Amino acid sequence: MNDLPLLSAETMASFAARGFLRFDAAVPEDLNRQFLEEMGDIGPPRPGQKMRRTYGEMLARAGVPQTPAGVPLTQAYPEGSALKRLLDLPLVAGAIRSLVGEDPVFDHHFLHVTFPPAYHEASGGENVSQHYHQDSTIDPRRAFDIQIMYYPHAVTREMGGTRFLPGSHLRKVSEAAIARYQNIRGQQHMVCEGGTLLFLHSGIWHGGGVNVSDRTRTMFKVRINPSRSQVRQFDVSTLKAQETQRPIFYLKGALPPSVEQILMTPEPWHENDTSRLELLNRVRLWRYLTGDPNYDADYWATRIENLADA
Amino acid sequence: MLRQKVLALYLANSALDSAVVGWSLFDGTGETRRMAGDEDLPPYPTGLHALRDGWRLIQASPLLPHARGEEFDLAYLKYEFLFEQIVETGE
Numbered sequence: 001m002n003d004l005p006l007l008s009a010e011t012m013a014s015f016a017a018r019g020f021l022r023f024d025a026a027v028p029e030d031l032n033r034q035f036l037e038e039m040g041d042i043g044p045p046r047p048g049q050k051m052r053r054t055y056g057e058m059l060a061r062a063g064v065p066q067t068p069a070g071v072p073l074t075q076a077y078p079e080g081s082a083l084k085r086l087l088d089l090p091l092v093a094g095a096i097r098s099l100v101g102e103d104p105v106f107d108h109h110f111l112h113v114t115f116p117p118a119y120h121e122a123s124g125g126e127n128v129s130q131h132y133h134q135d136s137t138i139d140p141r142r143a144f145d146i147q148i149m150y151y152p153h154a155v156t157r158e159m160g161g162t163r164f165l166p167g168s169h170l171r172k173v174s175e176a177a178i179a180r181y182q183n184i185r186g187q188q189h190m191v192c193e194g195g196t197l198l199f200l201h202s203g204i205w206h207g208g209g210v211n212v213s214d215r216t217r218t219m220f221k222v223r224i225n226p227s228r229s230q231v232r233q234f235d236v237s238t239l240k241a242q243e244t245q246r247p248i249f250y251l252k253g254a255l256p257p258s259v260e261q262i263l264m265t266p267e268p269w270h271e272n273d274t275s276r277l278e279l280l281n282r283v284r285l286w287r288y289l290t291g292d293p294n295y296d297a298d299y300w301a302t303r304i305e306n307l308a309d310a
Numbered sequence: 311m312l313r314q315k316v317l318a319l320y321l322a323n324s325a326l327d328s329a330v331v332g333w334s335l336f337d338g339t340g341e342t343r344r345m346a347g348d349e350d351l352p353p354y355p356t357g358l359h360a361l362r363d364g365w366r367l368i369q370a371s372p373l374l375p376h377a378r379g380e381e382f383d384l385a386y387l388k389y390e391f392l393f394e395q396i397v398e399t400g401e
Contacts, residue, residue: 128343128345129345129346129347129348130346131346132346160347163346163347170384171384171385171386172383172384172385173386177386178386179346180318180334181318181320181332181334181346181387182333182335182344182345182346182348182349183332183333183334183346183348183349183350183352184320184331184332184387185330185331185332185352187347187350189347207346207347209347210345210347210348268331269331269332270322270331271321271322271323271331271387271388271389272323272328273323273388274384274388277382277384278384280382281382281384
């Protein structure tokens with residue numbers, strides 16, 4: 001396990017700040033083909049057939065095991081299967097190790113297929129995007145799970161790739177309570193080459209896009225829990241100690257690239273006042289990931305932790 | 311026949327002339343069907359621009375004190391402003 005390519009401190013800081021990592025075309029084409037073959041073909045639209053039945057038939061046919069929640073991730077998929085091979089890719093195994101630590105646990109997985117308009121017309125239903133939501137339920141932990149989104153074929157904008165909001169992962173909301181929000185500045189849509197992977201912090205707000213193309217869109221998601229420590233699991237040899245706090249507000253020019261620069265970069269949707277709380281919460285997440293209870297960036301935590309009672 | 315359009319703007323602070331960071335439109339006339347993810351640029355730069363375009367403000371988020379111990383907890387978008395337009399559909 002020690003030979004895995006672990007995430008660098010700057011990549012880890014980007015995940016802490018924005019809640020996602022994207023690896024374009026990271027999965028070899030032969031593996032993408034194997035996965036799609038294992039999932040099987042999806043039949044043409046059938047007039048009068050409800051989408052729920054179409055989906056149910058597809059899930060029953062697909063070569064995805066019905067794995068119990070809570071098993072070790074290493075036991076979730078049979079040897080030689082596309083999903084086992086995917087999780088064993090060094091890049092994937094190294095990222096999983098960096099983010100959730102040793103002995104990760106399988107939570108659940110799902111085969112997401114978004115159907116083109118002809119299927120909805122045949123079923124008499126409406127072809128709409130999925131509302132924004134945060135998966136699972138209210139999660140008050142500092143610890144987090146990850147979700148890997150795997151795009152086995154190229155996704156165009158018309159196919160309605162996953163929509164997600166960078167930096168939303170530290171907001172504690174209740175699943176679809178955020179469905180009222182249709183659009184938020186800075187949201188991203190997954191338009192990508194085949195074999196692209198999106199690693200998400202379990203708190204990221206997201207939803208499936210509407211497919212207005214003429215072919216189905218397939219995405220596979222697996223949720224993974226930590227079972228041991230998430231502290232200092234990334235490549236800590238790349239972590240540079242911060243000798244002093246950076247100057248703040250009064251600056252005569254741009255500051256050099258650093259973990260602090262990454263952690264302190266706001267998102268376009270940040271509100272004026274709560275943006276500062278977002279930065280503070282990123283500092284707290286970085287303390288957790290690095291095991292350094294005194295870490296700070298741009299003085300946000302230091303200032304309010306000064307009780308002047310020494 | 312009168313129908314209602316509802317516009318939700320999420321602003322950068324509690325002032326109506328602050329920037330739009332999120333938005334939703336629900337069209338009771340049936341002329342358009344807006345949905346999540348259908349637009350990446352906001353319809354107005356600020357809430358004030360929506361007023362100038364004829365939208366009537368019907369609700370704004372209250373400003374609430376921060377409960378002790380929960381000062382740094384973040385959840386939903388904080389500055390929600392709901393607007394309406396009443397439209398004659400001619401049906």
